[in-house]
Amino acid sequence: MRIQLVTPAPGRSLHGNRITAVRWARILRQLGHRVDVRQRHERRPRSPGPDLLIALHARRSYDSIVGFRRDHPERLLVVALTGTDLYQDLATSADARRALRWADRLVLLQPEGLRELDPELRPRARVIYQSARPTSAAVTRRVRTFDVCVVGHLRPVKDPFRAALAARRLPAASRVRVLHAGMAMSRAMSARAEREMAENPRYRWLGERPRWQVRRLLAQSRAMVLSSLLEGGANVVSEALVAHLPVLASRVPGSIGMLGEDHPGYFGVRRTGELAALIERCERDASFLARLERRSRELAARFAPKREAEAWRRLLAEVTG
Numbered sequence: 001m002r003i004q005l006v007t008p009a010p011g012r013s014l015h016g017n018r019i020t021a022v023r024w025a026r027i028l029r030q031l032g033h034r035v036d037v038r039q040r041h042e043r044r045p046r047s048p049g050p051d052l053l054i055a056l057h058a059r060r061s062y063d064s065i066v067g068f069r070r071d072h073p074e075r076l077l078v079v080a081l082t083g084t085d086l087y088q089d090l091a092t093s094a095d096a097r098r099a100l101r102w103a104d105r106l107v108l109l110q111p112e113g114l115r116e117l118d119p120e121l122r123p124r125a126r127v128i129y130q131s132a133r134p135t136s137a138a139v140t141r142r143v144r145t146f147d148v149c150v151v152g153h154l155r156p157v158k159d160p161f162r163a164a165l166a167a168r169r170l171p172a173a174s175r176v177r178v179l180h181a182g183m184a185m186s187r188a189m190s191a192r193a194e195r196e197m198a199e200n201p202r203y204r205w206l207g208e209r210p211r212w213q214v215r216r217l218l219a220q221s222r223a224m225v226l227s228s229l230l231e232g233g234a235n236v237v238s239e240a241l242v243a244h245l246p247v248l249a250s251r252v253p254g255s256i257g258m259l260g261e262d263h264p265g266y267f268g269v270r271r272t273g274e275l276a277a278l279i280e281r282c283e284r285d286a287s288f289l290a291r292l293e294r295r296s297r298e299l300a301a302r303f304a305p306k307r308e309a310e311a312w313r314r315l316l317a318e319v320t321g
Contacts, residue, residue: 001320003028004068005051009058009246017056017082019211020130020235022033025052027309031316041067044182050202052076052319054107059089059096069102074321080107083232084157086116105317109233110257126315129258131308132238135215141222146283148248150180151214151236152228154189157180161192162227166276167202176283178225181217183208202241218243222289225283229269231255238303246292248278259299265292281315 001259005025016072025035041053041064053068055061059114061281063121068077079099084173086108100106100117106125108114141147145182148167154160163178180203184190193205205252209217218224218239223246231254231318240247249255261266267274282289 001052001316002048002050003033003035003052003054004041005056006039006052006061006064007037007056008039008196021056023308024312025314026222027305028316030309031313033316039197040064043067043069043071050075052078052079052274052316053283054080055099056080056097057082058085058099059093062095062099063215065099065102071131075303077103078105078315078319080105080112080127081232083228083230084127086113087230087253090116103265105315107315110254112253112257113232115253120287126311128308128311128315129303130233130235130236130238131305132165132293133215133240133305134213134242134244135219137216137219139216139219144175145177145179146175146226147179147221148279148282149217149240150178150184150225150227151218152226152234153182153185153208154180154193155185156269157229159227159229160189161196162250162270162272162275163225163279164196164200164203165272166225166279167307168200169273169276170202170280174202174280174283176279179217179221180204181206181209181214215239215243218245221245223248223265223279223292225279226255227275228252228254241296241303243296244293244299246282246289246296248275248282248292265295272273288316305309 005021007017019162021037023160025037028035077165085096100121108125108127111127114125147256150163152158167176167178176268197205223242226249228250233253233254248265250269267278
């Protein structure tokens with residue numbers, strides 16, 4: 001089958017949506033399909049066009065969805081929903097809602113997202129967890145510092161400096177160091193990160209890093225913080241879980257859908273004090289840290305690459321009959 005996979009994220013970028021699209025394309029090719037990844041759908045002269053369009057992001061890929069439906073009204077459409085789709089755009093964007101109604105199937109990255117869909121759309125929705133592979137390289141954790149990592153681009157929806165602010169509240173004797181890998185999405189964010197490093201000796205901004213370095217950072221850290229205001233189903237959580245790394249996450253539906261309602265590492269959104277208490281407990285209480293690590297080990301199998309590939313195989317078998 002000819003599949004066109006559209007993502008608004010630029011080519012060669014390390015944006016989450018682009019990484020997801022590249023991984024999905026690899027899976028679909030392994031399943032025997034021809035896959036073309038691009039930023040937008042465009043009809044090419046003398047080309048039969050795709051049999052199936054997979055659009056990542058309902059609102060931002062809306063023009064591609066409209067163009068595909070116009071060019072190939074009888075062909076198959078799958079729309080994959082991001083966090084901004086589920087927890088922001090569906091309430092405000094008629095285009096996003098229209099895109100969902102045109103789709104033959106909807107892909108969610110975690111099951112809590114089903115709550116955001118109208119009841120008549122839920123039968124078309126399928127949950128496909130994003131998979132990850134742990135690093136195969138040998139790593140050594142530092143002894144003199146207790147490293148806590150943050151992985152994510154610096155933009156407001158990620159609340160990127162919450163871990164740094166929490167680290168400021170730790171006791172003087174704490175060995176905690178916050179290491180943050182991610183690209184600044186604006187000059188203001190870059191300036192804020194530089195200022196935080198100058199004022200906060202516990203915080204170090206590493207900038208954008210290639211994927212292998214991010215996986216190595218996760219393997220070397222003692223815990224990871226995900227402080228987002230909203231999430232569709234962060235792939236960095238998958239990466240942390242397969243590395244058996246304790247996860248401290250803001251209590252938002254996208255994280256609950258991946259970690260479970262009873263995950264012991266939640267803190268309230270924007271609750272700096274709660275996060276500081278969790279980080280301090282991880283450093284001081286070996287049994288609590290071990291409990292979080294066991295939780296990651298228990299969940300890791302859910303995010304195995306074979307399971308993601310099988311979920312896509314089943315979805316494509318459904319839509320093609």
